[in-house]
Amino acid sequence: MACPSDHPSHVEIRPARREDAPGIARLYNAGIRERRSTFETRERELGEIEAWIGDPLPLLVASAAGRVVGYARVARYSPRAAYDGVGEHSVYVDVELRGRGIARRLLDAVAATAERQGLHKLCSRIFTDNAPSRRAHLAAGFTEIGVHRRHAQLDGAWKDCVVVERLLGPAAHAGVAATPPDASGSGGAGDPRRRSP
Numbered sequence: 001m002a003c004p005s006d007h008p009s010h011v012e013i014r015p016a017r018r019e020d021a022p023g024i025a026r027l028y029n030a031g032i033r034e035r036r037s038t039f040e041t042r043e044r045e046l047g048e049i050e051a052w053i054g055d056p057l058p059l060l061v062a063s064a065a066g067r068v069v070g071y072a073r074v075a076r077y078s079p080r081a082a083y084d085g086v087g088e089h090s091v092y093v094d095v096e097l098r099g100r101g102i103a104r105r106l107l108d109a110v111a112a113t114a115e116r117q118g119l120h121k122l123c124s125r126i127f128t129d130n131a132p133s134r135r136a137h138l139a140a141g142f143t144e145i146g147v148h149r150r151h152a153q154l155d156g157a158w159k160d161c162v163v164v165e166r167l168l169g170p171a172a173h174a175g176v177a178a179t180p181p182d183a184s185g186s187g188g189a190g191d192p193r194r195r196s197p
């Protein structure tokens, strides 16, 4: 017989609390050991996860029968002020409860929370061979933008990463005209006015 926590309707999505830190650490460290989702190879100490919970950016958990079975976190994308409205997110779900829509719900909820906090975009990089994550992101309204080829190595092997993003709030509705590179002067590679974005 199925246990109630096996069913997604019994999974609550809510902001993380301090007592969730061990559950979040368990999921992240399991993800690191899986070697399918992150370049990180150093497992995290509990204190490091507790510091995430004090961060103002969104950190949500999926909780079933009092147990943390998933989480989604938004971290700062860049220290540059122009990117203050951009968050870089990650999502992890307990291996026993995958394929039940928990990641999709977490991604939707974390996007809504980020939007309420005034962020205009969430983005992340996913290993191109991480099919479950790509599917979950597409299901949650993210768009695949392009591929960073050989972005870094994991255990000595090059990994390609697909960049995903979801626009939030006014940015999701703003019409932005595409500007050709030469529209306001040369703007070419040799132009001294040219700056990195």
Ligand SMILES: CC(C)(COP(=O)(O)OP(=O)(O)OC[C@H]1O[C@@H](n2cnc3c(N)ncnc32)[C@H](O)[C@@H]1OP(=O)(O)O)[C@@H](O)C(=O)NCCC(=O)NCCS
Pocket: 031, 034, 036, 037, 089, 090, 091, 092, 093, 094, 097, 098, 099, 100, 101, 102, 103, 104, 105, 124, 125, 126, 130, 131, 132, 133, 134, 135, 136, 137, 139
């Ligand atoms: C990626 C991950 C978070 C997905 O969690 P999940 O709760 O199983 O995902 P969901 O059940 O919400 O699935 C959402 C979609 O992905 C699809 N999907 C889920 N697992 C899949 C799999 N193994 N293969 C193919 N598609 C899969 C679902 O069918 C669903 O698609 P649909 O809505 O079109 O039917 C989970 O596999 C995980 O924790 N992986 C390790 C960590 C990781 O890769 N994190 C992402 C790094 S950014």
